[in-house]
Amino acid sequence: MTSEAQPTVTTSTGTTARRGRRVPFWDNARFACIVLVVLGHAIQRLVYDSDVAYALYLAVYAFHMPAFAIISGYFSRSGPPSRRQMVRVVTDILLPYIVFEVLWWFAKWLVEGRAEPNITQPSWTLWFLLALGIFRLVLPYLALLRWPLAWSVLISVGAGYLPNIDSTFSLSRTLGFLPFFVLGWWLRRHDVVERFGLLRRRPWWLSVGAAGLLALAGWVAWAGIDLWREVELRYWFFYDDAYVDLLSHHMWWAGAVRLATIAIGVALSAAFFSLVPRRRTPWTRLGQYTMYVYLLHSFVLYPFRESGVLRGLDPTWFWLPVMCLLSIAVATLLATRPVRWLTGPLVEPRPRWLFASPGLLPGRRNDPTGSRRAKRRPQRAG
Template sequence: MSNAAAAPSGPPTGSTARPRRRVPFWDNARYACIVLVVLGHAIQRLIYDSDIAFAFYLALYAFHMPAFAIISGYFSKSGSPTRTQMARVITDILVPYLIFEVLWTLTKWLVEGQANPNITKPSWTLWFLLALGIFRLVLPYLALLRWPLAWTVVISIGVGYLPNVDSTFSLSRTLGLLPFFAFGWWLRERDIVDRFRLLDFRPWWVRVVAVAVLAATGWAAWNWLPVWQAIDLRHWLFYEDSYADLGGEQWWAGGLRFALMLLAVVLCAAFFALIPRGTYWWTHFGQYTMYVFLLHSFVLYPFRESGALRDLEPTWIWLPLVTILSVVVALALATKPVRWLFRPLVEPRPKWLFADPALASREGRRNDPTGSRRPR
């Protein structure tokens, strides 16, 4: 999401300074997050026929996008943007958004025989691209304020009371998730991770507590599933609809969103506590999460529209199988051949668009919109 590295990889000032090493934890966390994104979309069709799948879905959606927003915020800069940084909002976000909106329009027209092009209404996963752009644009202004994190919480809770703030340009969802992005930035700004050595010190009991927290959440999601279905908790977790649309006309409806935000932070902490710290064969795939994010929906689209994932029994076979396939899809879409083939779409370089073509060249390094800097 930012222009910063996935780890502090830029050299300090001085002629003899060495580049700081890349911290594999952040790439591992990115890849784990994108696997959860694919998994969440893959099991969506299972939730209509399986209570276990529905409970798993709710537990997943309680934290996986907040976790992605926290990571993105952690690597975002709040200073006045440079010309290059402003250009990257165009090359990394706006241009890919328009490209994939066109692709989705063509896909719907070819498959469904109809399409209603509307760039103000993001197709499926494209809302996150716009959210990234808005996050980047507002962060320098938030950083000027006293208590910026508190203000984002007020904004997130308050926007739910405004039915006229909807999914147009994904504004409702963006503002709803803004506190998580701001929280990630705040952690970096206050140097919380390094100061408390959160990536170095991880005793066994932390992992035990993390597993217990996630397991308890899953159990609560399954044990009280009729309650969650009755209040339509699934859509509350999207941070997209107004409280009135969700049946929460009461004045205290914002309290439920606040409670969900607190729950998401706790679950994100548990999730991050379980992320491996070392370098593995799959670690570098965390540098290419935007390929997975933008392309996986096209892989899942035939299954979503055909109903192939409906009425699959028994759940104890199909849910693990879909989980494994989600991991495979996330791996495949981050591989070098796929990146080579789709790079012009995911990472376009429209030099013709700029008065100064050098703004689109980016020789030497590439930046993932979620904050990962990597060798070209």
């Protein structure tokens, strides 16, 4: 409840909040997504020796980055960018990308004894930063078209037929994930969350159905594990390779597989969002700092991945839950104040000397999804 002395505003998500406060649901969703990102990377080495780990890996990768892209699109604008927004692209995406690429070159030289500096090939998780930048650049143009969502799906499916669209500047993944980003923007533009009151009420059957759908996805991943290994299904969820590379030769129907993975990503993301708590939780505040977790967790995991200590861990029933708990711990730790204070200049650089108008420099953003871009606005009449 709110007092009369503290005016309230009905947000575009249909929830009533005090002015200046964030909607807890989105921070809860962001933190849950980033935990899944850390989990997916943490258990990657286990999938070679454990069918259970591989099934969990498939279930997570089927929707965790699509969900992140949907959130990013939801808080993005399709109008012409202002000068301040253009500065944000530099400070929030381009500069962190360059800084962490350099750090990755140094890390690889220390751990592997070699480094191959190439700014056009994003290291490990950095592809998503470039994807966000490209998403925001193309969205105003897509928004001018009829059926922008349909066009984004066509672009994603069609890109897989072109082998020359590769990982250079993460273009293949960017085009692959484009429908999820556009879907998030489309949901906000058409006030879908508000009109259906999706954050005001949640019937019990919706939660049960969502849990059942995610459980079904896990069972399908487990039941067909031999087939999924044979066809290397996990690479389809990366949206990174051309169809000819995934199938070893051209097949006209390959686009239907991409279309199916998009549909699966949307369905499981919807189920995931249906289970995210709407109210404040002990981890709600951590959802504001997912940029730190996203950029830093790979450096925590990298030595373990390269040393081979994550291979052959047995029994799976013990080590898989341990890795899940460690993933939560790593995500939580990297979002804490001491870590943010120590790494803030790297994660959120603000070089005043770089800009002709330093007054345009934004404040801290704290997350890679652009959530702080959105201004709360009054509920539309009718």
